[in-house]
Amino acid sequence: MPELPEVESLRQILARSAVGRTIVSARIGEARLRRRIVADFAAAVAGRQIIKLSRRAKYLIIELDGDHVMLVHLGMSGSLIHRGEDFSDAEFDPKHDHVEFALDDSSRLVYNDPRRFGMMRLVARAALENSPELKGLGPEPLSRDFNADYLAGKARGKQVAIKNLIMDQKIIAGIGNIYASEILYRAGVRPTRRAGRVTRKEIEKIAGAVPVILRAAIGSRGTTFRSYRDSRGQPGRFAEQLRVYGRENEPCYACSTPIKNVVVGQRASFYCPKCQV
């Protein structure tokens, strides 16, 4: 479920409580995820200190002392909850708690993912950039590498819907289903438009809307539409600022036309039929 703003919010919040902590021990619950957790994972992280949290696309990177990092993806339903000493009453649930780290301040960091679309694995720092997960990713949407010229080059000649294009992690890394709809609403472009037919001016509007929407969402600590929670168990507040996502048949805030919901690339896609051309 989490997209870039949720992972970034999680990173910022978790960093405050977890950086500097040492992993005393780890235990594994259900090991079957998108990739199975390897048998020696717990032993490999025990005794390591968390030195930094970083992020690439929707991946959280927990940097450890020594030469490895933990690469984490939350899939659709994953969470990483940090329970302090005073919260330690929650039971370990081996069905959905995949990993529990005991830290040196008696807190516990629990990685939970009921749908098991996520992953957590140890990667050598030197091999991270070329790992199968990160290797093919497009530029970070909040970096200078992403701009209208870049997007125009990628859209040129493409038949795919523009919404699918901006959700393609090889094109831009980190945009998912909620923010794709919100970005296209702000840009005034329908999600169903063929990417190659989107005009230069519209591409510029889309490229401009990307950082505006994502930064605003990060500022609100992400969107909790259903179940996203940060490491404190808190929901994000951006849901109240959503303009189209989840608002089928409700009036557009700009023109009162009912918001439509169409399926594009097997995903629900919301737009205003009047404001978006």
Next chain:
DNA sequence: CTTACATCCTGATTGC
């Protein structure tokens, strides 16, 4: 290479 679609999995919600 591009595009379209099924598939992985479980839980919450919707509809009859």
Next chain:
DNA sequence: TGCAATCAGGATGTAA
């Protein structure tokens, strides 16, 4: 109330 159908913030593999 109960039960079945439908739907989820994602990514990938396969086939045309």
